[in-house]
Amino acid sequence: MAEIAAPAPSPTRPKLALDGRAFLSRWGALLALVGLIAFNLAFTPNFATWQTLNVNLTQVCAIVIVGVGMTLVIATGGIDLSVGALMAIAGALAPLIFMGKLFPLPHPMVGVALAFVLPVLAxxxxxxxxxxxxxxxxxxxxxxxxxLFIAGRGIAQVMTNGNLQVFKAPEFQFIGLGRVFGIPFQAVLMVIVVAAAAWMLRRTLFGRQILAVGGNERAARLAGIPVGAVKRRAYLISGLLAGVAGLIVIARNSAADANLVGLGMELDAIAAVAVGGTLLTGGRATIVGTLVGALIIQLVRYTLLANGVPDAAALIVKAGIIVLAVWLQRQSHR
Structure with a gap:
């Protein structure tokens, strides 16, 4: 009796699975954000209020700004654990400048201007x-x-003798507390940083070089790309943005604490990058994805706290989100 052959598997199934993985990798973070917003609109009291929006915006801006710099570094195949410490250094240096503790000031506004520039450059x-x-x-x-992850915060503590620097300087605090047409200025600054970085990554030679270096460093060298210079510029931008975030945090709090400013920020930034869809191995990056990832991280924390879940549990959930994001990346890469 002739054997009956088993029906061949449908050739469309692997393609459908691949398409599904690619779809989740590309749009999963955005769908998760929409789901979080829908859940809060349905179950979290007072979520759809300006006060709630303001709280979440002011909490997420620093994460996004630091996350943009982290995205560029990770896109080159690197990582930057020092961003929190650099925030602390910038946050410690700025009050010393505008309060005239480092050098005499001819006019208070000179000190404010220098406090915006010198810490970021440092x-x-x-x-x-x-x-x-x-x-x-x-x-x-x-x-x-x-x-610098280890030594940077020590530098900030030495600069301030470990003391809390409390200040009242409206001109300086505008970066953290000011509003433009009712919108927090730090949110406006965040949008500018995201837009500029997204344009740079997609439209400029430097942006393409970043992705080439992260995708295949050896091939990039053979193609004549200055790999070392590209990496140094990426870390430079990451440091500059960490400095800006440090100024925002101390301006918002009206105080600079070298022990706390930027504490854990490197982890939040890496989480935002991973959840947003940037490959942690380099070669592919999305700035808008980092923005979405940071919003997810912030909304998860807010949702849990608003529904009576302890903050410690939010850390566990955040870790689970990162694991899921990395797994989706691996599936898409395969």
Whole structure:
């Protein structure tokens, strides 16, 4: 009797599975954000109010700004653990400048202007130092940036003798408390940073070089791309944006605490990048995805707290979200 062959598997099934994975990888974060918003609109009291929107906006802006810099670094195949410490350094330096503790000021507004510029430049210089360690000595990025992760907060504490710096400087605090047409100025600044970085990554030679270096560094070298310079610039931008975020945080709090400013920010930024869809191995990045990822991280925390779940549980949920995001990345890459 002739054997009856089993029906061949449908050739469309693997394609459908692949399409589904690609869809989740591309749009999963946005769908999760929409789901979170819908859940809160249905079950969280007073979610659809300006006060709630303001609270979440002011909490997420610093994460997004730091996350943009982290996205560029990760896109090159690196990582930056020092961003929280750089925030602390910028946050410690700014009050020392505009309060005239470092050098005499001819006019208070001069001190405010310098407090906006010098701390950010200092953080950028330290970010470039991270890139120099990575490219000059071929140190693994996680090890190179661990140097300032440890020493950076110590530098900030030495600068302030470990003391809390409380201040009242409306001109300086505008960056954290000011409003433009009723919208928090830090949110406007966040949108500008996201838009500029997204344009740069998609439309400029430097943006394409970042992705080429992260995708295949050896091929990028053979193609004539200055790999070391590209990496140093990415770390420089990460440091600059960390400095800006540090100023926002101390302006919002009307105080600078070197022990707390930027504490844990490196983890939130990496989480936002991962959840947003940027490959942690480099070569592919999405700035808008990082914005969406940061909003998800913030909304998850807000949702749990608003519904009586302890903050410690939010950390566990955040870790689970990161694991899910990385798993989706691997499935899409396959």
């Amino acid at each position: 953080a950028g210089a330290l970010g470039w130092f991270n890139g120099w360690l990575v490219t000059r000595f071929r140190i693994q990025p996680i090890v190179a940036t661990l140097v």
